[in-house]
Amino acid sequence: MWVLLGVGVLVLGFVLRMNPLVVIVISALVTGLMAALAPGVGPAALWAAAVSTLEAFGKAFNDSRYFHITWVILPLIGLLEREGLKERARIVISRAQAATAGRLMLVYLFLRQATSALGLTSLGGHPQMVRPLLAPMAEGAAEREGPITERARMRIRSMSAATDNIGLFFGEDIFIAIGSIVLMVGFLEQAGIIVEPLQLSVWAIPTAIAAFLVHGARLLMFDRTLERGPPEAKAAATSETEAAQ
Amino acid sequence: MITLDHAYLVVGLMFLAFSILTLMDREHPTRVRSALFWGLIAASMLVGTWIGDLGNGILVLGLVALAGVRKLGIARPATTSPDEREDRAVRYGNWLFVPALIVPLVAVGGTLAAKNTPFGAWLISDVQTTLIALGLGCVIALAVAWAWLRPPITAPFQEGRRLVDSIGWAVLLPQMLASLGAVFLMSDVGGVVGDLIASTVPLTTPLIAVVAYCVGMAAFTVIMGNAFAAFPVMTAAIGLPILIHQFDGNVAIVCAIGMLAGFCGTLMTPMAANFNVVPANLLELPDRDSPLNGVIRAQIPTALVMLGINMVLMYALAFRF
Numbered sequence: 001m002w003v004l005l006g007v008g009v010l011v012l013g014f015v016l017r018m019n020p021l022v023v024i025v026i027s028a029l030v031t032g033l034m035a036a037l038a039p040g041v042g043p044a045a046l047w048a049a050a051v052s053t054l055e056a057f058g059k060a061f062n063d064s065r066y067f068h069i070t071w072v073i074l075p076l077i078g079l080l081e082r083e084g085l086k087e088r089a090r091i092v093i094s095r096a097q098a099a100t101a102g103r104l105m106l107v108y109l110f111l112r113q114a115t116s117a118l119g120l121t122s123l124g125g126h127p128q129m130v131r132p133l134l135a136p137m138a139e140g141a142a143e144r145e146g147p148i149t150e151r152a153r154m155r156i157r158s159m160s161a162a163t164d165n166i167g168l169f170f171g172e173d174i175f176i177a178i179g180s181i182v183l184m185v186g187f188l189e190q191a192g193i194i195v196e197p198l199q200l201s202v203w204a205i206p207t208a209i210a211a212f213l214v215h216g217a218r219l220l221m222f223d224r225t226l227e228r229g230p231p232e233a234k235a236a237a238t239s240e241t242e243a244a245q
Numbered sequence: 246m247i248t249l250d251h252a253y254l255v256v257g258l259m260f261l262a263f264s265i266l267t268l269m270d271r272e273h274p275t276r277v278r279s280a281l282f283w284g285l286i287a288a289s290m291l292v293g294t295w296i297g298d299l300g301n302g303i304l305v306l307g308l309v310a311l312a313g314v315r316k317l318g319i320a321r322p323a324t325t326s327p328d329e330r331e332d333r334a335v336r337y338g339n340w341l342f343v344p345a346l347i348v349p350l351v352a353v354g355g356t357l358a359a360k361n362t363p364f365g366a367w368l369i370s371d372v373q374t375t376l377i378a379l380g381l382g383c384v385i386a387l388a389v390a391w392a393w394l395r396p397p398i399t400a401p402f403q404e405g406r407r408l409v410d411s412i413g414w415a416v417l418l419p420q421m422l423a424s425l426g427a428v429f430l431m432s433d434v435g436g437v438v439g440d441l442i443a444s445t446v447p448l449t450t451p452l453i454a455v456v457a458y459c460v461g462m463a464a465f466t467v468i469m470g471n472a473f474a475a476f477p478v479m480t481a482a483i484g485l486p487i488l489i490h491q492f493d494g495n496v497a498i499v500c501a502i503g504m505l506a507g508f509c510g511t512l513m514t515p516m517a518a519n520f521n522v523v524p525a526n527l528l529e530l531p532d533r534d535s536p537l538n539g540v541i542r543a544q545i546p547t548a549l550v551m552l553g554i555n556m557v558l559m560y561a562l563a564f565r566f
Contacts, residue, residue, distance in 0.1 A: 001436050001437060003432045003433070003437055004434065004437055004438065004441070006428075006429070006432070006434065007434065007438070007468065010395055010468055010469070011468060014515075014516070014536070017536060019312075019313040019314070019414065020330050020418060020421075020470075020515075020516060020518070021308070021309045021312060021313040021414055021417060021418070021421055022309055022313040022314070024422065024424075024425050025305065025306065025313075025427060026419075026420045028424070028425050028428040031429060031432045031434060032428055032431075032432060033437045034277050034432070035431070035432035035433070048247070051299065053428060053431075054299065054302035054303070054305075054306075055298035055302055056298070056427060056428055056431050056482060057300045057305060057424045057425070057427070058297075058299060058301030058302030058303070058304070058305060058424075059298040059299065059301065059303050059425030059427070060423060060424035060426075060428070061289075061301050061302075061304075061305050061420060061421070061424040062289070062301045063296065064300075064419075064420050064423040064424060065253060065256075065289060065290060065293060065420065065494045066249060066252070066373050066376050067419045067420045067423070068260075068286070068290065068416070069252050069255050069256055069373075069377070069380045070256060070376070071256065071259070071409065071416065072252075072256055072259060072379075072383040072384065073348060073379075073383045074259075074404075074405040074408045074409055075259065075387055075401035075402055075404065075405035076344060076348070076383055076386050076387045076390060076401065077345070077404075077405075077408065078401060078403075078404025078405045078406075078407060078408050079387070079390055079391070079394065079396060079400060079401040079404050079405075080341060080344060080345060080390060081330075081404065082324055082325050082330075082396065082400060082404050083325070083330070083333050083337060083394050083396070084325075084329075084330040084331065084332070084333035084334030084335075084337065084341060085334075085341050085342075085345070086330075087330045087331050087333075088334040088338070088339065088341045088342070091334055091335070091472055092339070106325070113457060118349060126519075126520075126524040126528075127408065127523075127525055127527060128345065128348065128349075130524055130527070130528070131524070131527040131528060132345070133345075135528055143468050152530060154530055154532075154539055155539065155543070157528040157530060157539070158525075158528070158538075158539030158540045158542065158543040159543045160528075161521075161524035161528060161540040161543070162512075162540055162543035162544040162547070164524075165511075165512060165520050165521070165524075165540075165544060166512065166544065166547055168296055169505075169508040169511065169512065170444035170505065170508070170551070173501065173504065173505060173508075179473070180472065180473065180476075180504050181475055183277070183395055183476060184476065184500045184501070184504060185317045187476065187477055187480065188496065188500065189510070191481075191485055193489075193496055195497055199497035200497050200500060201501070202448070202497075202500045202501075202509070203497050203498045203501035203562070204502075204505060204541065206558050206562070207502060207505045207551070207554065207555055207558060209550065210554045210558070211547070211551055214547055214550050214551060214554070215547045218546065218547060227562060
């Protein structure tokens with residue numbers, strides 16, 4: 001029962017807004033110590049438990065280094081930004097006549113869900129697509145109708161990132177070889193139940209359609225909620241909206 | 246054959262370049278600490294296999310001490326001016342998008358080739374194939390962009406350093422959460438949580454069990470930052486014994502929709518750093534250090550509605566098929 005103290009540490013750190021890296025290490029050590037705690041266990045045994053917890057953590061850390069491979073894209077994106085990638089995206093969208101920020105993100109949502117469902121999850125993502133392309137394009141689309149406030153600009157950026165996440169999460173599970181499907185098949189096999197990946201992925205489709213309808217409707221309403229006005233009026237606009245709330 | 250070890254070598258050398266360039270940057274606000282941080286990540290990638298479990302554990306403590314106690318600064322290396330960028334955007338035109346598109350093309354093409362062709366299987370290892378192909382795509386695209394644009398030799402790493410500084414400590418979070426999951430597994434935290442829920446919530450009807458399972462998936466995901474960590478715990482506690490065995494729910498429907506309920510939790514938590522904190526930093530949102538930053542606030546309405554829809558779908562479908 002006391003091992004739950006480790007989960008408690010996570011919640012507490014979260015509430016106190018401590019740095020998550022620190023919270024995770026403390027949580028791991030607390031969990032390992034509590035698992036070893038029993039009547040008659042002396043300081044030497046507890047020290048041994050702490051060391052073996054650190055070893056287990058270090059082993060898992062080394063085994064999951066593959067997360068870092070995705071960062072190899074950063075020099076490429078940085079270089080392309082240096083040569084005007086974001087400015088180019090703005091130019092492209094400023095030429096498109098029909099696009100608004102919301103409609104642009106709706107198209108992106110559809111493409112992100114459809115490509116993720118085909119297993120092409122790496123087509124999108126925040127360093128790859130949202131920062132260099134989607135957010136500047138959406139800002140550019142909104143600006144074509146007239147200047148926008150700084151607050152509206154940040155809301156457009158936030159919604160761009162949100163749309164990428166939502167498209168990914170509610171698309172990827174339709175693909176049979178994605179991590180979460182593999183995890184479910186493996187877990188159920190341990191429990192003595194054999195399930196084909198395809199059975200699981202088919203039942204992700206109803207939720208995927210619902211997610212497109214729900215978030216798509218929000219995106220279509222999004223354009224109307226953007227505050228218009230010169231960027232200089234940022235302070236005034238912010239205090240007005242706060243007063244209105 | 247290209248294996249994970251080759252990918253780690255490339256990643257390690259990249260972080261080593263970030264570290265050295267940071268150390269040479271006299272104007273960096275946290276020059277030595279940042280250089281040590283990126284240097285330790287480089288060490289983990291390059292020699293992590295040979296320093297033992299305890300060595301890796303101590304390396305983690307070092308990383309956390311460097312980045313977790315006080316914030317790391319952000320580099321402002323010399324780069325092109327806004328006017329120069331506008332000029333080049335016009336000069337290079339839409340060709341600028343081509344290197345960025347090479348990455349997913351190689352990632353997907355490489356994965357498919359490795360699974361379906363003898364040459365692909367010879368070229369790319371079958372362990373973490375997609376990630377290796379992704380790394381390969383990045384290297385090829387960078388080589389193409391370099392040959393075409395002819396920037397100063399260090400420019401990609403100076404620009405990469407600018408981006409990685411803006412992500413900061415969050416680069417480690419997914420890896421740290423996965424490691425914490427291993428410690429939880431070792432200490433049977435999942436089993437204890439399962440027993441606790443099963444003994445406190447009266448799961449007497451299918452509807453209550455569906456709500457408890459979906460809300461539990463979302464809530465545990467908010468805490469852990471990862472639906473993968475919540476799934477074994479909640480499914481062992483409610484999904485398998487109650488929904489599937491007692492009420493005879495369809496295994497595939499319960500699990501598939503349960504996982505998606507967990508994803509609703511991922512949309513609402515700053516613990517899911519690579520989805521919710523990294524973009525806030527990359528997009529330079531003013532509230533990026535707040536637990537409920539702009540990205541998470543933009544996602545919460547969709548996430549809550551989708552959580553409700555997932556419960557309705559599971560209740561409507563799981564006991565019918």
